[in-house]
Structures are given as structure tokens and as C-alpha cells.
Amino acid sequence: RLRLYERLGASAADALLPPTPVDLGPAAGSLAGRLLEGLPRSRGRGSNNWVVSGSRTASGRPLLANDPHLLAQQPAAWFELHLRAPGYEARGVAFPFAPGIGVGTTSHHAWGVTNVSGDIQDLYVERLNDTGTAAEFDGTWEPLEVRSETIEVRGGRAVTFDVRESRHGPILETATVGVGGTEFVPIDGTFALRWAAADGLLEPSSLVDLVRATSFEEFRQALRGLSCPGQNVVYADIEGTIGYQCTGRFPIRRTGEGSAPVPGWTSEHEWDGYVPFDELPWSKDPGSGFIVTANNRIHDEDYPHLIGLDFHTPYRARRIAHLLSSNDGVSVADCGSIQVDTVSLPAQRLLPHLVSIDSTNDEGAEALERLRRWDGDLRADSWEAAVYEVWLGEIAARALGAEDDPETFAAYFSSREAFVCSALPAMLESRRPPPVGGSWDEILAGGLAAALRLLEERLGDERTAWRWGALHRVRFAHPLARMPGLGPMFVAGEHELGGDEQTVLQAGFDAHLGFDALVIPSWRVVVDLADLDASRAVLTTGQSGNPSSPHWNDQSALWAAGELRECPFSRPAVEAASERSMLLVPG
Template sequence: MRRLLRLLVISGIALATVLLVVAGTGIFVVRHSFPSYDGTIELTGLDADVEVVRDANGIPQIYADRPADLFAAQGYVAAQDRFFEMDFRRHVTSGRLAELFGADALETDKFVRTLGWRRVAEKELGLLSPATRQYLDDYARGVNSYLDQHSGSGLSLEYAVLSLKGTDYRPEPWTAADSLAWLKAMAWDLGGNMEEEITRTKLAASLPAKTIDSLYPAYPYSRNEPILSSGAVDEENKFTTAPVDSEAPARAMFSKELLKSLDSVDKVAKGLPLLLGRGDGIGSNSWVVSGEHTTSGKPLLANDPHLGATMPGIWTQVGLHCNKFSPQCPFDVAGFSFSGLPGVVIGHNSAISWGFTNLDPDVQDLYLERLTGNGALYNGKVEPLKLRTEEFKVAGQKEPERIIVRESRHGPLISDVDDDAEQAGELAAKGKSTEPYGIALKWTALTPGRTADAIFAMNKAQSWSAFRTAATLFEVPSQNLVYADREGHIGYQAPGKVPIRRAGTGDWPVPGWDPKYEWAGFIPFQAMPTEFDPADGIIVTANQAVVPKSYRYDLTNDWDYGYRSQQILERIQAAGKLDVAAMSSIQLDTKNRNAEMLVPYLLRIGISDDFDKQGQDTLKGWDFTQPADSAPAAYFNIVWRNLLALTFHDQLPEAVWPDGGSRWFEVIRNLVVQPNSSWWDDLRTPQRESRDDILREALVQGRAEITTKMAREPSNWQWGRLHKLTLTNQTLGKSGIGVVDKLFNRGPYELGGGESVVNAIGWDASEGYDVTSTPSMRMVVDLSDFDKSRWINLTGVSGHAFSGHYTDQTELWVKGETLPWAFTKGAVEARREHTLTFTKPER
């Protein structure tokens, strides 16, 4: 599993200074960075005054006469609230963390620089429309105005601490490329199956093909419905079989040398900072219902992306309003965005609303390159590798570090980001012989695209046709887009660049020297899944299969298995007429459909010991929901974790032990009807175990564990006492020094929900019960009256650790509550708490 990178080590002297700052005279330093939410501030380049209205939670609604002023103000406001987060993100995406945090971050930097996120972002600038490029520049102008007026601890307390460490650092000006590079990080976490390719290859070293296949079950189409039915794409691209060679490469080529290289790649990739999250928890729920299902007669749209739980949260809320809506100033939009990125990513404007979930298409392939010196074999000939030198400044070191990055026709050799492989890259650059194989990554996000154009086009769109046109530009990461409008229409569109493979399925690394494994272009947009005003008036997306098996192209073989989506669909179908509150209640649904399947098997197990049977008895009559105070949920989840360990830990490498997500739901569902499967046999014992032996042992071990962790009496068991969320500051919160961590982190919070349930508060069964991912925000949009909509963020708008808006939304989020979402000018005025006016500088 991914390991958190320890980014900051504070010396004893620095620690004492920090404590002094916080405890006494440093109150000024702590508050020095708190932004002004009232008054008047000069902002370079304005054409007219801009007004920023904030409510009691500090959420900004920005009003301007022209887009240039609107986005400059958004940039300034973003820097007020979250500049250190923005600066940290751009150091991640440009491979420059070592400049701030020293050699501990160098391995991460080398990997990111090898991929070239920042290089691609800079190339994208030339592809964007003049309007989008101007919006990005205007945003940067606003950020830089803030930087001109503030420095050091006046920007953020983190900079004061960095100065105590002796780091001589001042942030450089913000640029348009800084904003675009964040889209690459988003694409990395949300788009690809590189880790699954590596996992399958590792398994192939010790397990036969049929056994591996049992760990990757087919999607259960008969039980969990895909997003779309047949006929939901353009007529000329309906569901036919395309002539694709789907054979996997010969597994004999997966040598020990190759497996070692894959281990190195996996290790470094998992060392990246968890910008969005990890594992099965990285998904989302979104759904939209037409007016026939609502009390108002107009559509309702819900969305809650499931991402890593970070401090501050991934999202920030904002409203962007032209004082006079017109073709010259076409913005009247509000919703969620990323700090550092102008516009609104998810939300609504005055005519339409939209939401995202992860399509998770297979847009990454690993190519095994047969190397010779500074070339790679291809189609019987040696092609020269492209070479470039990357230099890294490292805090605490006088001299920079350097690496040679090599690229084949398929992409960068990511296997070079390892001490041994790095030396091989340097030898190859000198023309000396080196290792016979390298591993190149081909990934759609390494080709410049126009996703930024798509974001602004969606912000402006006033109809389904305009929204779908915007989606043609949304290249990476591919998402499930749900749509609703004031006219009563609902829709779905899958955008993005998804490769067509001439051979192979994308599940395994393929030989880069064989031309038959080249991509044959991309699925044309007109063939991508889409639906408009479905007959049943319901569209549910929760990372499940998008299309039926008969769809012509391969999108991916790694869908979520549809437990969340089916629960959402059944809740909608049973609800009668829905309103905003009913939609919100579905978002909080904690029913565990895996438990619903498995508990009957557990209750049939004979247990003679009264102590152990008392645990089993807590499962009787359980409704399979998982609120934080649930005793049966606590016991079941402990049993589930023990069941996975007993079944698989003896036969699988530790690096691929089950995380307990929806794939493992499906694996166990298939196994329980095979009571004598070899998977049930525990190879660590002399006897041969069956299903019931393992289920019994899981119940017994679960009873012992819950007694140790909580109490003997089931009346004192609560799922939330195990399932806790700690919101961790991305830098100072990972210092490893308890007292400092407590100053910047928040929690723990005892939570319900769980892995692959609708209220997807994820945990990793290979590690423990602590929360690893959460609904990063929740929103429900009412198309009958936008001011009746509701929203909530995981944390507050502020990234300043001691601000009142650091976690002022968290307590509401924990309780499942939401905030009113004011949109019209009158509703915003009614919630006004602060007013900041930007003016042109006096000459």
C-alpha cells in the first residue's frame, strides 16, 4: 500500500521555537497570516471594483463586471485562504519538494520529474483557447498581487516554521502552468491501472492464471446494473464486437529481474504524497433524477466524491458572478474548485448543474523495453532513447542532485527511478551497456490536452448540447459526467481519451519491441457512452460498469463492482417523491451489502463456546447498517478483516494482501459457494481447512480482538471507536513530533459508514480500521430553486491552522449535516457576514 511520505523533520531547537510561538509571544505570528475579509484592497489590473461577499463560514461569492476582474479576484481570494497548500501542490507537481523539505522528498521528486507533469502542463498552454489562457493569467495576476503584499509568516505559519529550519525560501510568482499542473496530479490519482498491472504480474510469479483470475472476478451485470443500458450511445456505434487481439503476453517473460524492476516502480509510485487518496476508496457517488421523481417536478442532482482525507480538504467553495450576465461576461456559477485552479470544477450555473464520478478507464500501459546501451529494440531495430537531464535543488545541500531521464517511443522509463536503475540510466547516457529491460509508462495524460478549456466551457454552458460540446475537450482524467438543467432534462456523458488496443487487454505489461501492442488511436467521442432523458428518469454513477458487455470498445476491466450504485438505485426506486433532504439521506446510507450476503453463512456456523457465541449472536437481527454507535457493525468488520487474513495472507505476498473493497466483496461472494476451494485451506497448518473452518476461526478471532480493543460486553461495542478519522495537515501534521502534529491536525472523529457502502468512509483491511478516504464534499442541487440546494465541505475554506474556518464545516460533515447554498444575489445578501472590495490602485 501507499506509504505516507514523511516530509518534515524539525530539529529540537526549531521545535522549542514553534512551541514558544504558539504558547506566548507568537500569537502575533499565528494571526499574522489571517486574511482580511472586510475592507478595501488594491488589486493590480482591475477595470472596475470587485466585491467579495462571505457568509458565516467564510465561503466567498465574487461579483465583477468582466471575467478578467472576476478571475483575478478569485486568485487573490484563493491565496488569502490556501496559498501554502497551493505552493505545496505546485512543488509536488513540478518535482520540487526537496527544495522545501530536503532529501527525504528527493525520491518523490525524481519520479514526478521523470513523468514530466510540469513539462506537459507547459506544453498545454499553447493548445488552450485565448480566453482560457487569459483566465489562467488573470488568476495568476490575483495570486501574485497577494504575494506582493504579503511574505513569510504573513502568508502562512508554515513559512515561519520553514524559516526556523533554516530554509531560505520565498515563493516565486504564480503562473498559468502552476494551475494546469494540478490537473496532472488529479489525472494520476484518478486515471489508470498501472498498479493493477504490477499486482497481476507479481501474482503471476507464484500463482497459475486461473487462480489469479479468481481474484479479479467478472462484473456482476445480472445483479448490479451498469450506468447505461444498450442503445445509450450514438446509433452508428452501438454494441458490436470489435476485432481486437486480447491475448496476454507470455508470462514466461516475467523474469525475476523484471519483477525486481516492477517492485522498484511500485515502491516509488506509492511514495507519492496522497494528493487525492488511494485504493478502492477513490471513487464517488453521483446521481440525478428527473422531475417525475421529485416533489418539485424539477430534477435533483447529488454528488459526493470519495477522496483522501487531507487537511485542508481537497476542495474549496466559491461563487463567481458577473454583475451583468452577457456574452462578454458569461459567468454566474458556484460550486467546488481546487485551490490554485480558476473556475468551478463541480457545481451549477444559472441554467444547469453537473457532477463527476471517476470513470477509471484504463489509460495507462506498461511497456517492457528491451534495452541496448542508449537504445530500445522495436520491430527488429534499435531506436535511440530520448535523454534529458533533470536537476534538483535540495534544502540543506550546497550542490544540486541530477538524474538522466530516458524515454522510449512509449514514454518515460519509470524503472529508472531507483538507485540501481538510476545508475543504469547514467551509464546508458554514456553509451555503456546496461540492464536488458526497462519499464516505460504510456499514459494519456502525458500528451498535452485541453481539459482546462472544458472546465470553463462547462461553467458557461446553458444547455445539454453546450455541455456535451464542453465534454469533448475533457481529455484527462476521464470521468462520469451527470447533468441536469432548469428545463427538466437530465443526462450522462463519458468524456476522455481512452485508447484502443490492437492487442492485449491492458491488464498486463506488454513487450515494447512488438508493434502489435501499439495503441490504434482513441475511442471517438461520438462512440463514448452517453444518455439523455432516459425513460426511467434515473441515472446513477458510483464507479460501477458504465456499459453492458456488448459495448464495442474496452473501457477498463477494473470497475467497482456496483454495491454502492445498486443500493443508491434501490433507495431511489423505493423513495417515492424525492426532495433535497431525501437525496441527502441517501448520501448517508450505511447499509453493507457485503454483510447482507455473508452474515447468513456466519450465523450457520456452529460455535459451542458461550463467550465466542455471544459475539456471533450480535449479528442476529442486524439490519446491516453501520452507524458509528453500531455493535454488530464493529464485530462484523473485525470478523471481515480476520476472514480476509485467514483466507489470503498465507497464499499472497504481503504487498497485495486484500484491502477489503468491492473486489474482495465479489471474490468472497464467489468463494462461499465453493466450500472446498483451495483458497480456504490455510497453508500454515498441517490439516486442510474448508470454508466453515475459516468462517469459524474468523468469528472466534474477531471475538477475541473486539474484546481486547473495546470491551467484553457487546453493549459497549461501537464501530466508530475503531473507525476513526484524523485530518492530517499535509506538511507540519506529518512531522512525527506529537505536540506539533496536534497543533495542525484535527480529530480523531468516530465515524460510521465503511468501505464500498454509499456513505463511503473507507478503511484498508490490510492495515487496520482507521479511515483512509471519505466523501470529500457533499452537494445536492435543486433545479427548481438553486437557493434550496445544500452543500458541505470536509474541512473549512481556510488553510490557516488556527483560523475559525479551518474546520468549521467538519463538525457538520461528521454529523451528516449540510449548509444552505445561497446562489442568487438576494440569498447571498441574506447570508452576508463580510464584504471585501477590490479596487484599482491609485496612480
């Protein structure tokens, strides 16, 4: 924001970073200097989950669907497992280091999660004494805590350094800047980071309590121990209950919204604890018959606490809700289809304005005519989707003066959400002039011509063969794939992909790096509470991180095709589906 203010002025900067829509909550917070510019920018990371009451399903029992969105990687982010012990049985996924199943199913209930996108950290500007050993607070000097940290370096000397902490948290000495955080720079100023997660993440026993719950009320009690990160947890059980609970530790700030660094030398900006669990948003058996979360704002305007500022736009949640509300007999297959839906609501909003121009050549006229008939579906095989996505980038470059200030453009447009979903439609609908001058007709026409040239360079002069998936691919590569000569062996799959960061099928990309999908559904699951053995799921690649294993990428083709595989739960179904078993006998 500061760069945009300096480059374009306050009015244009406000237009490019407008308040989020009413159903999203407060406007996004401003950035503060190079430190905050260096923080990783959103590439569409999020998740989808929903639960449907039996009153709206084909089976008469609830359905639960979840697809957490994470960076494309190999090995897969999750490990699937089915754990049985006295008083405990659950099937689901966990991170390799986790003390239990994070998203799962029991014989009684199932649950799924998405990120709340809450604001759980603040930067404090500290005033230190001349020796840098104490920080001012309400007129007194408080000594900093100093501890020594040692990092062992394989094949080299250990690195030892001191960490200084004020009452607010560690003093930040350097920051990573650039795309991917490739450069370390000293921080100009003395900032301390207050982070809610530093007060504890979760109680490991809570993951066991989630499984052992026998009602939504007991399940909510177990969620009290899951403090950070904040999650939107949806729930469904065999008795027909569906529910939602927001979890997390969200600070109660004395003043302000935490959108910019605040003075650390006064108590005016301290935290007065956290929002009590009983005051966090929750819901049980709503009249709509379903609950949807997709990293969107999850509370009403009159909610008394600040949960966050940077919620994702509501388009994924709106699309899911529309598809569910138009179907009174939702099935497992229906939920699987929704998970890979690629219709873009932002595209449908923008298209009437984009195609209102005239083209000065036949190629542009043909493209405009095809786009006028397009439904906004970003399918991998779509010609129109390819033109639309490339055109957006060219429009942004011209509207923001990318040639004159490429760094500001890259910092702003690497995450396209603010421009594509808020700034551009608002400016086109109000006919507000472009931030760098000129007319929108000139920018749109010039951008279209440039987009067609770029597509010809990338995909060839046979225009009828252009398709979005040829530009927009996902690659599942092991870290060892970077080693010379090892690349092909350690790539678990490369696939064309539809969608983008605003479609239910999450396929976010960094516009500064190109069109390859970076953030994708890391696991897709649909749980049928009428018949747990009818549940379906799929990983991105496979269970194994070993290229020689048959399970290295045996799910990759299914995932890319938008399909799900059987996900048995009962003992007979598991035994019927098992390929082999191993019995470990102690002693």
C-alpha cells in the first residue's frame, strides 16, 4: 500500500486496495515498509469445506466434504491412516509430525477444516535504550530477555546467535524479501513480533478427544484445546446433526485493528487476553440445511470481536452454496463434482465490461465475440479461459504502469485477488479513470492485443488449439528433483489444470512467476454418514515419498481427472480392499 501511495497517490492506492465487500468484513490492513513487503503474499491458499443436512441429501443422512488447499509438493502433504485402539477408532489424514488425525471420520461423526484467516499477530515499534538492552514501556525501562540459539550445520560450523525479546516478543533483526523470500535484509527500525501461537498451539489430547466425542456438544468441548492456527471446523454425525465451530486464539486489542505497526512504549496497544471460546462464531443445524466455509468471513456485521481483516473473497463460498441450494438430493458424487467446479464468479462479473470494447483487427474481434458467448468456466480445455487469464495480466500491467515501476507492480499483482475481485470491477463499474491515466478502452484493447501475442508466443500460431491447461499446469516435484540428472525420477506427476484462485477447484498461481498452479487441493474427501464405506477420497500423488514405491504416485491420475477412490471404514470393507497386511508382534 505504501508503494502504491508513493507511486500513484492516495486516491489511486485506495482504488487498488479497496475495502473488501460488505459480506467480508473490514478492509485489508496496510503494509508498513520493506519488512511487511517481504512477507509472503497470498497465492490463493485456502480450503473448502461444507456439511449438508440429511434433509437435503439423497440418503437422508448428512454428507461432509473437505479439500484443504496447500502448496503443490511431493511427498504429499498428508498421510492417510486408519487408527484403532481400545476406545479409539478414526480414519483420515495427518501431517507426519502430528500427534493424531487432523481431519477424519469415526463410526459416529466426521469433521473437516479450513483456515479462518484470522489476525493473530501484531508488530510493535520498540524504543530501546542506548545499549539496546532495555525497552521503554509506560515511562520505565524494561530489560530485554536474551537467549542464545545454536543452529547445527551439517558439514560445517555451528551458528550461534542471540535472540532479544521485549514484553511483546522477539526483536526482528532481518527480513526476507523478494518472491519466495530469497534475500535477507536488515530491518530499518526496531520491531517486536507479538504472535498468539507463541502462547501455545494445541493440546495433543484434544485430537483424541475429537475422536471420542459422542455428540456435537462434546466435540465442541474438545475443540477448546485447538488454539492455533484458527480453523473453521464443520461437523456431521450419524444422528443427523450438522454443525460449525470457529477455533483459534484471537487477541482483544485495546485500540486499533492490528493492520499496521503500533507503538510498543505505551500500554495503549496491549492485548487484553483473547476472545473467549464461548464467544467465537458457531452454528448447529441451520435452517438452510447446509454450512459452507471457504476462508471467507464467518460472522455478521454486528459481531463484537475482531477475528481478522484479510479474509478471502466470498466467491468460492458463494459458488458452493449456490450449487448446494439448487439440489434437494445431494449425493457423494454431487459433492465430488462441486470440489472440482471451475466456474469463475469474478469472470462472470468482469466479462460484460471487458467485452464492451471494439477491436481494430480481426483476431481481436474474434476473441471478443467468443468471450461474449463464454460462461466463465475456467476448464483446462477452454480457449476462452486462456485468453481471459492472460488478458487480466496485461490489463493490470497497463493500468498500473508496470513498465515504469515493475517492482511495485510485481509486489501488488503477485497476488491478484485485490485487483481482479475488487479494484478492477469497481473501477470499471463506476467508470473511474485508470490509476495511471488514459482510458479504459485503450487499456482493454491494448491488453487484449498483447494477450493474443503472448498466447501465440507460448502456444503457437494455431489459435484453435489454445487452451488454459496448456499454460496452467501443476507439477509435483520432490526436493531432489532439483539435483542435476535426477529431475525425471523425482517428479511424481505434471498435469494440466483448470480453475484459478477464485474457483472452487483451487488452482492459485503467482502472476509474477507465470501461470503454473502453486496452490491446489492437497486432499479431497467426501464422507457419507449414511454408509461410511461409501465415502470417497484422493491424495494428490500417493502415500509414499519413495520413487520406487508403487504408491509414489498411484493416485495422481485420479486426482488430476477430478475423481475420487473408495475410502472404506468398516473392518470387512477394509479387509476386502487391502492388498497386504503386516502384523507386528512385540517380544
